[in-house]
Amino acid sequence: MSELRRPIESGVPDSKQFMHPALVRNYGKWAFHDRPRPGVLRHVSESGEAVFTVKAGTQRQLDVFTIRKLCDIADAFCDGHLRFTVRSSAEFMTTDEAKVEPLINRLEAEGFPVGGTGNSVGFISHTQGWLHCDIPGTDASGVVKALMDELVDEFKSEEMPNRVKITTSCCQINCGGQGDIAINVQHTKPPVINHALVAGVCERPTVIARCPVAAIRPALVDGKPSLEVDEKKCVCCGACYPPCPPMQINDPVHSKIAIWVGGKHSSTRTKPMFHKLVAAGLPNNAPRWPEVAEVVKKILTVYKNDARPWERMGEWIERIGWPRFFELTELPFTKYHVDNWRGGRANLNASAQLHF
């Protein structure tokens, strides 16, 4: 065996070597931007030079043929440069306004929808799912593909009150992050323990420490060291499953999907917000999750019709109040919506301010 090669510990490379030359020329010297049409941004430099960006949706899980197709387009229109957004859209930049229309046509013809700018529904940020994750309750790629098929018109237009960021997550770790709408797995039953494997696979004190409600304790089962779960305490979060795979939390029927709304990272207008639970118990109905799509579309329709310009989902709900939200969306309000976790009291209405 030949000698192993030592890694070159180079960290991240300098972005400027990959950037379109117009971006390097005008780096830090931008004067303003506008959006000539949905899917297109125009940034104008202090020097007067303009760069047009055409933004297109991708499937994120990209085969090399699709990546090469994106490269062919970048070679034909953008001098061989492109970038991706944090939500996996591809951005094509050119200084030549005459190229914008043909570029859009080419992208659309190759199957990449052009949009995702301004007050649109952006591409759904998503996680690995059944394709690659070791703990997934669902397949984010499938949920996202099914939903984007339904929402593509809202991706390609800018008709929402403000931008809508949707996220999906295949477990309660919520790798997809905060969103105006978040579609997350919510387990409803405690883990099913394969006691024969626990001693060999799991570091038991670590697993016990991982539980947020101290529901796990050591136990001897059939003469072997194992773990047991106090099922009355268990909140079915699945935190024990990654450090101890024999504590199987995923279940084809009881791992459900929940929908959360009103999260945002930005400090724009209001301070950043966490998303709030609005619907749960939806079936994990592969391959197209129609029940999830129905609820998401309902919420989006109501938001689109009722929110004022620039109100993000959470801001709109703060203005109209939660009673009105549940009324307009026709979603049931249950005891599960009432927060009883630490700090949850802050989510109760400590006032005589009421909506009727």
Next chain:
Amino acid sequence: MSKKMPPTPMLDQLESGPWPSFVTGLKRLAEVEGKAHAGIMKSLLGQLEHSYQTRKGYWKGGTVGVFGYGAGVIPRFSEVADQYPESSEFHTLRIMPAPGFFYDTKTLRQMCDIWEEHGSGLIALHGQSGDIMFQGCRTEQVQAAWDKINEMGFDMGGAGAGVRTSASCVGPARCEQACFDTLEAHRTIINDFVDDIHRPSLPYKLKFKFSGCANDCANATQRADVAILGTWKDDMQVDQKEVQAKVKQLGRKEFINQVIRMCPTQALGLNDDDTLDVDNKSCVRCMHCINVCTKALKPGKERGICVLVGGKRTLKIGDLMGTVVIPFMKLETEEDYEKLLELAHNMLDFFADNALEHERTGEMIERIGLVNYLEALGLPLDVNMINQPRTNSYIRTDGWEEEARKWAERKTSAAE
């Protein structure tokens, strides 16, 4: 050689519709004759269909790595390898892209060629932390693929209990609103922490993210242990002629509705001549009016960063947003960058020494209290760190005079 395509009736339903289909991509990789990835992907499609049918995942972790590093490869072994043998090992290499996700096509094509030769041909652009995810590699191919990617000038990303790969917004490369050089800051910090990325030895993960303004396009506030966000200190820049043009374009009523009324601190007013009246002392740099009036309004000229610490999602103690630990510092000169690096290292060291196993920075601060964290890091107290002063009286205040004196001293030295 040419094994048959597995039947995938459920996945097939994800091939129709207007959005690009990942299933079509997987099938294309499986259908190409004479490539190693054809067999892998036929098997993979079979396992994925099995997941769709049974609504369960079938991957487990393990230990796979490259020589010299302790993290960056995500091992995946199939639990149903007897049925789908060719994708029995389907590891991921996490590779850090250039800040801002910039590429030239030569680089992307080279990556594709490497992954066609050594992997499955499936690449995610990008993972949630910001990595290029080269997915689907057999154990014996990992080192060879890595060597080639590394020789291209790319390095491995983080995994496990170490510093993770970072993300930043497009920044000054293509945004007039960027209040600092997000790409440069990203590169400076991450490249100073490569040891902590490649050899994880912290209580748990530590993430840095960089957004050029309060719009937080990199989703840093909740998703990073250390969120570095752009802001400014002086007055917002106003081009009154462009304000008047915007009023004309929107109409006065809509301008008032969309700009004036939406200001969170009511710092704006519309003058009789349709120019903007700005109360800069009340402005919180939220970016709203600037977002609406991209031509008329701009952040001020005295730009810099604020630092929020402790963001994370639910597990284990509940959701936490990052909170302010530095309201403003400049990030322009080499000394400024040195100062930021020193701060980042202090944050990491304190976290390494004081967090419990599997505890994130935000949880640690929740446990020990923000004041202890600030004092340990030598960060000066600032009223911008709180929403409001404490509302309960359970606090021992016998050091009051000393603390009041410190406050007065800081005020005096700031004035000088």
